[in-house]
Amino acid sequence: MLTLPALSEVLGTALILAACAYVFLAAIALHKSRAPRLAMPASSGRPVTVLKPLCGAEPRLYDNLRGFCRQHYAEYQLVFGVRESTDPAIDVVRRLQREFPERDIQLVVAPQVYGHNLKVSNLINMLAAAKHDWLVLADSDIDVPDNYLSHVVAPLADPGTGIVTCLYRGRPGGGIWSQLGTQFIDEWFAPSVRLSQMFGSQRFGFGATIALRRDCLEGLGGLATLKDTLADDYWLGELSRRQGLRSVLSSVVTTTDVTETSLASLWAHELRWLRTIRALAPAGFAMSFVCFTLPILGIGLILAHNSYNFVMACAGMMARWWIHFTQRRGRDWQGAVYEAWLVPVRDLLLFIEWTVALTRWQVSWRGQVMNAKGHDPA
Structure with missing residues (x-):
């Protein structure tokens, strides 16, 4: 002993x-x-609808949404959605509609709630306005390069692909708490994902970006299947993998704003992540x-x-x-x-x-x- x-x-x-x-x-x-700067892939010619659920006037909201209006992609639609007619994000969308009249930008204002997950309820309301069968669900607080859309949707041309998702890096808003939040993303979350990927895991599905075909979404039971789940991004990938489809981690890395200004807000955010993972x-x-x-x-x-x-x-x-x-x-x-x-x-x-x-x-x-x-x- x-x-x-x-x-x-x-x-x-x-x-x-x-x-x-x-x-x-x-x-x-x-x-x-690590990889060299990505060349632009050959265009698939398939039109895409980007669904962007919004809630409030987040920091850098205009700049982040503007990046989606400047994509090097032949044909795509942007659908923004809010639940309340008084949401200040509406003014940002109206500004973009004026600035980019050539873009197909639609705003959906719908208060209907279908379950506990308000983001999914927002997406359900927005989906009715989607014109195209290739869909990209993207969070409101991410900044993307001009070739983001072309790279993200390219794997959807393979019928064996279920979802495509993206890693992201943090951008601190200022102060020690946002710096710590950025380190959480860059120095714990991202290395863990890269390590899982190196060992062949496909258990990816990050809310910053989920791209999928409409037929795949319908085959999973639609967004209504996720109305009461917290980790809707994860379950989109998991349910598609159960159908024998592959999850792809895109080569594009986006940027997300880290805006925590106190220990309490940082603690609540990271505890939500950790308990969800648990x-x-x-x-x-x-x-x-x-x-x-x-x-x-x-x-x-x-x-x-x-x-x-x-x-x-x-x-x-x-x-x-x-x-x-x-x-x-x-x-x-x-x-x-x-x-x-x-x-x-x-x-x-x-x-x-x-x-x-x-x-x-x-x-x-x-x-x-x-x-x-x-x-x-x-």
């Missing part, structure tokens, strides 16, 4: 090995995912503690503080900071250096959030309190 000191040594070493294995593999996955993949969530590199390495050294573990932990720490700097590649280098001190804060806060996410299922989303542990919509 192992003595307590021996057990501590084994446990500490195991934690350090697990944390190092994750961070090294994540760094490799990020390196492998509901969808409980085993994976339980093991995800190895992703919180610096706290796990610290705990491992406390339990097993020998020279071999110290060297391994130092190597793991270097890899963790490499991820921080490589994810800021091509952007503000001075900002990356300044924010490097936030890396241990980011990892520790995420570890605490993960622990709290184990305790309950309730999440807060756009003023609603919902239960993350939803039922399988199928």
